[in-house]
Amino acid sequence: MPAPAPWRFDAIGTSWEIVTERELPAPVRDEVTARIDAFDRAWSRFRPDSVVSALAHGGGSMPAPPDAAAMLEALAAVSDATGGAVNPLVGASLDALGYDAGYSLRDRGPVAAPGDWRERLSWQNGRLALAGPATIDVGALGKGRLVDLVLDTLARTEAGDITVDAGGDLAVRGRPQRIGLEHPFDPRRAIGVWEVTDAALCASAINRRAWPSATGATLHHVLDARTGQPVRTIAATWTVAPEAMTADAAATALFFDGGPRLAHDWGVEWVRMTTDGRVEWSPGCRADLFVRTDSVGR
Template sequence: MPASWRFDAIGTTWEIVTERPVPGAVRREVTARIDAFDRAWSRFRDDSDVTALARTGGSIPAPEDAVPMLDALAGVSDATGGAVNPLVGASLDALGYDARYSFHDADPVAAPVDWRERLTWQGGRLALTEPAMVDVGALGKGRLVDLVLGILSFTESGDLTVDAGGDLAVRGRPQRIGLEHPFDSHRAVGVWEVTDAALCASAINRRAWPSAAGATLHHVLDARTGQPVRTIAATWAMAPDAMTADAIATALFFDGGPRLAHDWGVEWVRMTTDGRVEWSRGCRADLFVRTTAGPGTAPVSRPNSLER
């Protein structure tokens, strides 16, 4: 029987499924790697590297993963016309998704369009010309899934699944994953078989809260306006690694996302807020829509309950 290790970290529930129980030494290595990543990149921690940089600006030794994550974020930002921006932290804070989880919103704040003039990550240094909060939420969880998978793949043989709150990577036996309907968690818009790959999802019903005016706010913002996205409800992307899948799942909320997915060789599905499902050419997900010709757009016809 497979062994399951469940724990909470970085604000979500993790589940690691292996053929045998993960040894204590490996568990400690995984836990230490997650904590190191969190201490470097969490904008919710007073003692993190990015929080220290946000207080004063200037330069600090670049945390591990700065180059691959910020290089990828630069590509996503270019593809989406600046809708994705690693200096979006102040925009999230303004809507109440802050370090205290106050959920007390104020006027929206657009992220600086010249972020690449303000933020640099070369030469082993992470630097800001003035204080700002770096937020790698567009792909950071996917990067951490890859790091954890790397530790486990080095020590564990056989089938392996790392699931961090819906961002998951699979090695070995294929896993059939239900694509949760963003408006009803008991239903699905389809199912996707994942084999030696990563599947990442994002949706506006996760990390959502009411505004003072009564509207629903959520964490997926257009950095150009500081406002939540209102046209796309959920996205799913499959790639060889979770950081790439996570980045594309974010990009798909905006114009330019599908083109970037094509350029990076990523399959995808997304659902609009009016209930239509769109998918990429050659997408192998089994979607519950009225037509299966792709690439295309179709309304959901019969979202079913699914268990992974």
């Protein structure tokens, strides 16, 4: 029996592809769609009816979405590891550079995220609370979290082998998959291939979600929250971990000092490319990289 066609759709601002060994019944697809929509209604800063948008306007307290503790505790660990370069209140910084709800791409100048975010944001006792207006952004790991949730939904069915790919953040269960690592400066090329088995691979790059500034310089979505400016040293990162949220968080952390140490502590394998073309990787990394040893840093 031939394998079913991939299920492709757009959600949370990216393209999804779900490949399964067996056809997904309509109720399963409906459950996946509902789970994605519930996550988006909680965490999207692009839709006015989300929990994040409601808190952004005046602060206050609301029932915490189911993923609040898992995601915000992981974000706190990434913030600690990167010296505050990653910050869950970076939403206003992204808005200021034009990556806002209207996708205006109008650069109004950098705005640093509040360094005292731990005093402003809390997620205890089943409540998500903000002391004053601020915009939560979970983009550092949110897509990975949602990939895990979708995979969990499908793994409870008789789908067989499963691959869930959400715009480059993917998880594999069952048959191994060989994934190309797209060159950040030339999407027609790959810098290597990584075989993934019962794990997740997440990627982040400065060539995705990029736009020109008022001065002509290129802006992108990976910001240093301490300055509100896009990072300029690392061009792309790739990570492999048992869960996509862990891989996604580590992929973000690897744009900054402290990222490699965090990845080591979490048991995450990684590869990254600097903006001057050097490729670095973690000890014992099992990716098959197409690089010359005289042009590589570790």
